[in-house]
Amino acid sequence: MTDRNDRLDLLLAGGRVLTLDRAGTDLDPGRVGVRGGEIVVVEPDVGPRPTADRVIEARGHLVLPGLVNAHLHAPMTLFRGLADDLPLETWLTEHIFPAEAQWVDPDMVYWCTLLAAAEGLLSGTTCMGDSYFEEAAAVRAFQEAGLRAVCAQGVIDFPAPGVPDPAQNLAVAERFCRDTADQGGLVTPAIFCHSLSTCSAGTLQKARDLADRLGVGLMIHLAETKGEVERCRQEHGQGPVAYLDGLGFWRKNAVAVHGVWVDEADAALLARRGVGVVHCLESNLKLGSGLGPVTMLRAAGVRVGLGTDGPASNNDLDMFGEMRSAALNAKGAARDPTALPAGEVLQMATREGARVLGLGGLIGAVEIGRRADLIVVDLDRPHLTPLYHPVSHLVYAADRSDVRHVIIDGRVVVEDRDIKTFDVGRVMAEVRRLAARVKTG
């Protein structure tokens, strides 16, 4: 145990600190001290400052917890903008599925995840909930990038990249989880059952058993489209939430992604089981799936995080955009300007997202004892002038390019918008090389 008076590794001082703790503490100016990757000082920036190896002067800036992108498919940066504005079936079966079948391999996953990490870091995302195949290569990319992640290996009952024999899907997932847990570092392993249309009851139950045995999270795409819910009712006589409950799927650390077409009974059940939902609004809009009932879910006591979904359907990994879209659309849908206020959206993008991913005690707020995942946002911008309420600005006016520094686990990974952990130019060149192959088929 160290004392707050011991020398710090890092001190952020002079900025306005939005802690996003339960009390909503706002220190202006405040300071945050970090030692061993952990937040050890959070206090008003008055009186003598603690000594530190490194000091970031944050005057004219906001200091807040890094954003948590609770659901994406990072390697799909390769398919960003490959096909848009098409009917869902055409888009999936003629563009995305064939491209995935042809181009997904560990090399692709590694480079394209690094690209996603670059985009995330430069937009203030300090933690990603990633789900894909060949996920071990994604783990390598996140560790190199210094970006915290929950990485979930995909499970489907069809041949998949790295899993040519579907009978091996859970064995591959188990090996992935054990290897990733052994590595330590910033990545937590998990299992991703793709959806009800790709996973049998048996697979879902085995995945649940495996997740329990390994103590890892279990994610699934849930009720993304109305058609999916209707098919489930036809096949199983009940909606997807009840069906999965019958399989024992909704136990601790389950994450339901999308949840566009859940009703109040579903929400009550998810709340009772402690299942988190990830709201991926921009992707749901772009694919014409609908608006998730985020206000209703929250009112039912379900914890809801925000996710961008993969860049083939968004087409970026911008959590500032996702916060704004969520706040605006909740109001538009309810025809009520008081729906989903800025402060709630910011909580969803930070501490709630962390809880959904099972990292609730670890990150998501600027509090003593949590890991130091912090972003520093420049307020000295025309579009952020004047300043009455910083939370309003973060949600309704700021954008990702206002993020100036990013600290993850106490390490400065972005300084003055420059990524310190890897060569982003090299990564972009490698992804362009891969994309050139996609273009020529």
Place this chain on the structure above:
Amino acid sequence: MTDRNDRLDLLLAGGRVLTLDRAGTDLDPGRVGVRGGEIVVVEPDVGPRPTADRVIEARGHLVLPGLVNAHLHAPMTLFRGLADDLPLETWLTEHIFPAEAQWVDPDMVYWCTLLAAAEGLLSGTTCMGDSYFEEAAAVRAFQEAGLRAVCAQGVIDFPAPGVPDPAQNLAVAERFCRDTADQGGLVTPAIFCHSLSTCSAGTLQKARDLADRLGVGLMIHLAETKGEVERCRQEHGQGPVAYLDGLGFWRKNAVAVHGVWVDEADAALLARRGVGVVHCLESNLKLGSGLGPVTMLRAAGVRVGLGTDGPASNNDLDMFGEMRSAALNAKGAARDPTALPAGEVLQMATREGARVLGLGGLIGAVEIGRRADLIVVDLDRPHLTPLYHPVSHLVYAADRSDVRHVIIDGRVVVEDRDIKTFDVGRVMAEVRRLAARVKTG
């Protein structure tokens, strides 16, 4: 008349030129030559380049027409984020109206319009359709900023800033239009009848007569809320579109702002009268007013531009965000991913917006004979990598900070994200000074 072989003032070369002309010409690489503020060369960038006083190398960039923000209230930057997430009536009557009554004067309008201009320029907006009071001070700001604008003096039947006696509202508007027209430069005058709830039939008719007499545009907030339409039906026995038609309001150069609650009969009438509509989606969502039926309006043959509305209800002036929101929400509302494709939204944000503002022949496309309002967008960004379709990236992945250079009327007003026409630091300081008074009441 000069020849294309005469020396150019400015040449943009090496970039990919999205002309947004009727044929959708895409030159990769292309070059654009400017002389006397006019586009005189648009061609593939092959063979010897024309000589020019100044050359902007645009390799790795897109060159396209500047964005047209067809409706805003620029001076309201002062009230950006002053109050959010409140019921509409509370927000208006307890926050915005009192603040406007207390703080709007020529000094406020001048500085806060310069701030809006800074934000617009740095986000690729080259033309604004502004509507407010004390609009002469806004004209001064736009001229100094070198930002093209249609400036409309507000008309209401109540005392207003600069118009203490409502009986003078049209006299003030007439003087404003004459003075502004005499100035020349980048600003075109217009008249802005605030809404049906603030303008009597007599005022609306007199404003229409004045607009005809002066040959200027005539704008009005139309059918923004459902309540407004219901009130109009109660008072006048018909909806606002039909009511205004009965007053002869819908003649040339009329602009209907919002149009959230118009039906198919309204749309057919607006199309027949050649009235343009400005879709201000983010503001409509944030205030809980609803989603404008943009797809229906366009299908009816109505030309539709995009606007941010004022920064008290958006809270920024970001046309990239507005394009994305429009494209995503049209799909979400229709549950159809083919609704409002990227190319259509980009047209709305450029040439259609220009037409709505009555500047259709002048700007909105990279075509010989049009004024040179151009933006240069940097593609060398992680979030724009890889590149399959540039129009998709502009709408679904790019953001305002990707705009690198801005040219208006042939003049380079933003170079490497630096505003060349005025001191933005000074402007921000002046607006902060004004905001400090607002805070202390």
